[in-house]
Amino acid sequence: MLRVASLALVALWIGGLSALGLVAAPAVFDVLESAVPLEGRTLAGLVFGEIFLRFQHLAWLLGVGLLALLGTRAALGPRPRRLAVQGWLVVGMLVASTYAGLVLAPRIDAIRTEADSTIASLAATDPRKTEFGRLHGLSNGLMALTLLAGLTVFWIEARD
Numbered sequence: 001m002l003r004v005a006s007l008a009l010v011a012l013w014i015g016g017l018s019a020l021g022l023v024a025a026p027a028v029f030d031v032l033e034s035a036v037p038l039e040g041r042t043l044a045g046l047v048f049g050e051i052f053l054r055f056q057h058l059a060w061l062l063g064v065g066l067l068a069l070l071g072t073r074a075a076l077g078p079r080p081r082r083l084a085v086q087g088w089l090v091v092g093m094l095v096a097s098t099y100a101g102l103v104l105a106p107r108i109d110a111i112r113t114e115a116d117s118t119i120a121s122l123a124a125t126d127p128r129k130t131e132f133g134r135l136h137g138l139s140n141g142l143m144a145l146t147l148l149a150g151l152t153v154f155w156i157e158a159r160d
Contacts, residue, residue, distance in 0.1 A: 003080070006069045007157050013062045013093070016055055016066040017141060017143060042118045049105060056101035059114035059146075063094040066153075081160045089149045096149075104139045108132060 028048045033040035067090055073080050111132045115122060122129040
């Protein structure tokens, strides 16, 4: 029963990340860029940023729950396969998620607020545009690493 709960938590986490990256973000940007040609991209960034932050709160709860379940299963027995690997992967996922939500997202928002116009309309040499792109890329990279780590945890759990 506890293993099934662990699988469910990690499935929610990786499923949510997949849905955000593959479905929600493209849909939000497509719709708002079409509906509001000049400001649509900025609005889409604000909307998706809020969706992402709300998901991060859920991810943190899922991660803490997953660690608690792994610990409970280790204490009650039988010990989960590759417990240390799973535990460190989940801790890494939590660190990446926390950094993206509490450090990167506010910095991205600050750049967006500081810009006189949309990020897209800034000159390619503008340091704000460069920093925005770097932070956005780092956020996407952390999301991809979190997804990969989650898939690994799921695979280990499913084989247990």
